[in-house]
Amino acid sequence: MTIIPDWLAGDVSRETLQDLQGFHDLFLKWNAKINLVSRSSAPELWNRHIWDSAQVWKLAPKSVHWADFGSGGGFPAIICAIFAKHEAPDTKFTLVESDQRKSTFLRTAIRELGLNATVLARRIEEIEPLNADVISARALSQLSDLLEFVAQHMSSEGQALFPKGEIWQSELDAARKAWTFNCIAHTSYTDAQAAVLQIKELKRV
Numbered sequence: 001m002t003i004i005p006d007w008l009a010g011d012v013s014r015e016t017l018q019d020l021q022g023f024h025d026l027f028l029k030w031n032a033k034i035n036l037v038s039r040s041s042a043p044e045l046w047n048r049h050i051w052d053s054a055q056v057w058k059l060a061p062k063s064v065h066w067a068d069f070g071s072g073g074g075f076p077a078i079i080c081a082i083f084a085k086h087e088a089p090d091t092k093f094t095l096v097e098s099d100q101r102k103s104t105f106l107r108t109a110i111r112e113l114g115l116n117a118t119v120l121a122r123r124i125e126e127i128e129p130l131n132a133d134v135i136s137a138r139a140l141s142q143l144s145d146l147l148e149f150v151a152q153h154m155s156s157e158g159q160a161l162f163p164k165g166e167i168w169q170s171e172l173d174a175a176r177k178a179w180t181f182n183c184i185a186h187t188s189y190t191d192a193q194a195a196v197l198q199i200k201e202l203k204r205v
């Protein structure tokens with residue numbers, strides 16, 4: 001069993017923790033077969049991936065349609081959907097992941113944990129507009145490229161939440177050459193150099 005970090009203490013119910021543990025165990029079982037994350041980061045699953053994803057849930061509006069792109073092994077979407085199950089069960093998640101084996105894993109996790117989520121095993125470029133209230137993506141591509149997806153799939157009142165590594169400021173500067181938007185950079189709880197970018201009111205320059 002893990003230790004809940006101080007910044008999240010009080011926000012994780014016993015039932016949520018049980019489901020997070022269930023996902024953790026399922027993830028390790030599948031990771032041995034299909035490499036959902038690198039072997040080096042698997043031992044740090046709680047801090048590097050699960051708690052890192054939980055901070056996205058803390059920032060997000062609840063009871064919305066939420067799209068997650070390039071969901072991979074489920075970060076942040078499955079972790080947020082677990083919190084949603086216990087805190088805002090009408091939050092509906094659409095996960096877009098083009099890798100068929102990862103999509104099968106995601107569908108298995110959704111079924112076993114009883115989450116309000118569906119998986120599109122397609123390329124983001126190929127799907128119909130989702131008109132989502134929240135869009136997240138972690139470790140998928142640079143901000144300027146992510147904003148192309150946001151422009152296609154976010155509702156006019158929506159927002160994007162992108163966990164970004166330590167070069168987030170230069171990605172932001174590059175993106176501002178092609179786009180205008182409001183952005184709050186929330187310092188990451190799991191890495192002081194990293195940030196979760198919260199982006200609204202996107203327009204092409």
Ligand SMILES: C[S@@+](CC[C@H](N)C(=O)[O-])C[C@H]1O[C@@H](n2cnc3c(N)ncnc32)[C@H](O)[C@@H]1O
Pocket residue numbers: 037069070071072073074075076096097098099102122123124125137138139140
């Ligand atoms: C580096 S992984 C990140 C996975 C997860 N978000 C995380 O943070 O651990 C990127 C994922 O995006 C998926 N992906 C890449 N390009 C995609 C596209 N155009 N459409 C859908 N999925 C894509 C890949 O298959 C891969 O699983």
